[in-house]
Amino acid sequence: MNDRFYAYQCQICDELHYPRHYLCRRCGGESFNTILITGECELLTWTRLHNLPEGFHQPYLTFGIVRYPNGLRVSGHLKVKNPQIGMKLNTTVGQIRTRDNNIELGFIFTEIIEE
């Protein structure tokens, strides 16, 4: 399992942590339940980066911070034509970069197409 795709919820006080902490930042607890980060989230803010370092096979990158219904905030790539703050997004995991023949995986948030 890849730590990067899980939130860590303190077993004592329920505080959510991401990325992983070894001590709860609220109560100092040392035991956590892992929660897969998935499902629908809301776009809080976004930015577009140009001049990307080696390994990104695209001219620019759209990067955003999202919030889940449980309050967890996570950053990742956006695969969205016209990002709007407050829009609902889906969580996917995909290849974000290749470096030294290694594929790096990360969150990619995608548009929810309304029927």
Ligand SMILES: [Zn+2]
């Ligand atoms: Zn705690």
